[in-house]
Amino acid sequence: DWSQDVQLCSVNEKGDLSTNNVSTDFHCKYQEGQLTLVLHRALPLKSGNSSRYACKLRSNQGTLHGYTTVQLQECCGRVESSLSSRGPNCTFSNVYPDGDVHWFQGSQNLSDGSVSQSTAKSVDNGWLTIYSWLTISGQETRSDVPYNCSLKSPMSDKYIASSLVPKLIPIKGKSQEQSTPSRAASQKTRTTVLFVLVSSLFAWK
Structure with missing residues (x-):
């Protein structure tokens, strides 16, 4: 089995793999008598999650174990x-x-x-x-x-x-983009005023 403070995964004598879902940052796989721990996201040692990983083999002849520490590259x-x-x-x-x-x-x-x-x-x-x-x-x-x-x-x-670094957008082009909503808002205002005038005309009649 693999562990880091708590058990992560293990394989029984029948070859059945079980995983302790304490985190989604890893998964285990078992092929041809080899249990592999795959880390999806490893944190730098200074993060506080730098405990050693332990691998243990239990048999009728006793228990063997080994330790390893994951070291990130640049x-x-x-x-x-x-x-x-x-x-x-x-x-x-x-x-x-x-x-x-x-x-x-x-x-x-x-x-x-x-x-x-x-x-x-x-x-x-x-x-x-x-x-x-x-x-x-x-x-x-x-x-x-x-x-x-x-x-x-x-x-x-x-x-x-x-x-x-991407090039700076020309100021002229930027001004044109900013001015577009203003023209649309002005047109909408004129349409609203026209609607009010027509409504008032029918109401007066």
Whole structure:
């Protein structure tokens, strides 16, 4: 059987598999005399759920057991980026164990201090969220050269995630989109007034 503080799953002498449904983060399978524990979602060790997993074999000759600890590799679950009038920004979510954000514009590395870069980090259940942004002038924001944010892991010194920042929507186009509901509302108001006038005319007759 497999256990972590409580029993997770076991197989009896007939080969019947039973699972303790204490969580949906795992499932067990039994094939050719081998009981396998499959984890769907493993948390970082700092989350507090870092107890060792125990595997036990019971037979008429006694009991054998072994322990193992799940160690996550460097990873980044999701990256989102956007461009505003103040500059580009990126959010790296579900990062482990840590990372440094490097900014590029085309082939130019902007993390050399030539552009003001800010970074904020937060931790939730052992996972790290890294938010980084550049403060640039409006002229640089309108540049046709795209921005790219990349996350470098301190473990391997390699980039594990990156995102190409989408271009800023032109202000003119945005104004046209915002003005459309106003014209519709104005037309609706004129229709309502016309209906009231016609109703009043019939009532007067």
